[in-house]
Amino acid sequence: MRTVLTPLTLPPQGPPGAPGKDATARGFGQLRIADMRVDPEDAFAAGVRQQLRFVPDPAQTQNFLRPPFTAVAWIGNRLVARPGGYGDWQDIIVNLLVIPAYGGGSIVADLDVGTGTPVQTADYTLRGSGVAERVSFRMGIQTLNGFLANGCAIYLTGTVPFVIQSEAVVYLPLSMGPGP
Template sequence: MRSLVSPLAVPPQGPRGAPGLNTGFGQITYTDRTIGAEDTFDPNVRQRLMFAPSGLTTQNLLLDPFKNHNFFVDNVLRARAMGDVYDMTVNLGVRSMQSGGKVRVDIDSGSTLGPLQTSTASLFEGATVVERVTLNFSIQVLSTFLANGALFYLTADRPLQVVSETLFLRPTSIQP
C-alpha cells in the first residue's frame, strides 16, 4: 500500500524591511573586453594582468564609506583604509594555444613575504577555444598594500591570450 505524501508547508514570510536600508557596502565591477599586445602570455612567465584604460567599463554600486573611493587606478588596486577587507573575483576569458594547462593569478603589493594571495585554475578546453576562468580572493589591507597598492600578475604553463578581464570587488569590512 502506498502512503500519501502531503506537500511541505512553507511558513509565511515576515514583513519587508524599511525601504532604502542597506547592510552591505555595495560592489564595483571593472571590465575590459579589448585585446591588446599586453594580453598575450608566454608559458611560465609571470606578467602583469592589464586592463586597457580605453576599454575599461565600470559599474559602480558602492555605498558609504566606499562610495567615492576609486579602487582601481592605472591597473593598481588602491586600498581605502588599513584593516579593510575586500572580497574579489577575477573573471577571465582565456584562449590557450595548447589544450590543457593551468593559469595562476597573484595579487602582489611588493611585500618581502611575496604575493598577498595566489589562486590557480585548470584549463579544460581544446586549443584556441575561449574558456572562462574564475578566481576568488579575500584580502585584508595591511601596511604594504596601503602604501603601494596591489598589482595583478598572471602565469600560465601554456601560451595564452586573455580576451576579457573583469574584477568584481566587494568591500566586506571597514576600519576608521
C-alpha cells in the same frame, strides 16, 4: 551500504537582522571594471609572471560602492585602497575569457601589494586549446600597510601560453577595519 547521518543540534540563535540596502555586498556595494578589447599586453607566455593590465572601458564599468568605500579605484593597473582603510576585508574577483594555446595547462593568479611575495593566490586548470574558456578567481585580502602604500596588483602565470579576450575585476568590500 548506506551511511546513517545523525541530525545536527545547533544552539538557539537570535532573530535575523533586517536586510541591508545591498545584502549581497553587506551594504558596501561593489566596483566592477572591465575591458572587452584584445591588446598586446593580453598575450601571456608560458611560465612568465605578468601583471594584468588594461584600461577600463567606461561602458563596462559599474561603480556601486557606498561609503566609506567610494574612494577605492583602479589606478595604474592596480586597485587602490580607501584612505584610512587599514584592516578592511574584501574579496577581489577576477573574471577572464582566455584562449589557451594548448589544453591541460593551468593559470595561477596572485595579488601583490609590493611587500616581496604575493599575499594571496588562486589557480585554475584549463580544459581545451584554441577555444575561449571562462576563468574565474576569487581571492580575499585584508588592507594592511602594503596595500595602503602600493595598491594591489593582479599577476597571472600560465603553464601554457594564453591570450585574454576580455577581463573584469570585481572589488567586493566585506567589512571595515578599525582604521589607522
